Amino acid sequence: MKHQGILIIISGFAGVGKGTLVKRLVQKYDRYALSVSMTTRAPRPGEEDGREYFFVTKENFEQKITENGLIEYASYCGNYYGTPRAYVEEQMAQGRDIILEIEIQGAMKVKERFPEAVLIYVLPPSASELEMRLRGRATETEEKIKERLSRAAAESEGLEQYDYVIVNDDLDVCEQELHGILCAAHFTPKQNVSFINELRSELKKFGKGEKRI
């Protein structure tokens, strides 16, 4: 059974720590590649263009949409976020697992186009813990924090659309669990269509008692 690269979508409420989690995973294992999203939102302190995001203007983003250069895009809290197509396709062709860290709207669009994508949602241990983490960030206004919590409540309605949910309580544990899930995700029938079809046709020949080489 040949293990091809799979398309992985990681989502999670703002503040849940999914960015840190994904970064650690990519640093630790060579088998994962991280897709860098494009956004029109302003960089946060310490963020670098091309690392956390490609930071572009609204005009540039809309140009990219017109060129069909994005796998998906969505608007979230007044800003555009999208996934540039080229890098994702390149990594998949090379057989590496490509991770897209995108929110639920985008995830659903990718799932439509790539039904074999594996969707994982990172959850906080509790709502109060999520609020604490958002406050701890110290880069968000009170208004933004409330907006994000409201948004989390709405997003939580879509959790059943995901293949897996994990809780980010202890970062080390969560990273291990996520890696374990991603390994297991290679073993679904939809990731092994060609192996199954080959075995099936070989078995059919045997069943009919045909001559074999």
Next chain:
Amino acid sequence: MKHQGILIIISGFAGVGKGTLVKRLVQKYDRYALSVSMTTRAPRPGEEDGREYFFVTKENFEQKITENGLIEYASYCGNYYGTPRAYVEEQMAQGRDIILEIEIQGAMKVKERFPEAVLIYVLPPSASELEMRLRGRATETEEKIKERLSRAAAESEGLEQYDYVIVNDDLDVCEQELHGILCAAHFTPKQNVSFINELRSELKKFGKGEKRI
């Protein structure tokens, strides 16, 4: 996120080595319990009543059916096979993962009654390798071998009904993969309904700006 015991179904073509695989898993990890099936087929050399199967007469089996003492049962190559209800329910209540080694007909019946069950199919590396293993067993007549290969061809049509497929090429590798899959299987939304609902209702309160304790 509390990890409750899950109901695991392992199926595979006759001769693929799923029995050995499951036995090793249960011996190695305390978290798994193995459901012992009931059958009307004759014991093979070395098989023990209550270990590989509960070996019963056709009359006894049909009595069990009448009493609703089986989660599922099916007839396969002229014999009855079924899963006694009591032990499965007891293990699940204790929070252990319970493994049912059953064939595809039974698996589909269990899935209907327990939609949260996790279904895994063990495959041979190839059809010719499967044939070799059946011959290597030396307990089967030529007619039986052909019957089993025919049956495998038919069963292979149902593979997409399973959540995962694994190839038993190297037993150690396959055992590790299976354990990894079973760990990951705890992280689906359907296994975490109560945690998700609790988080969701807590987030809704936050979103509405209600008073919190």
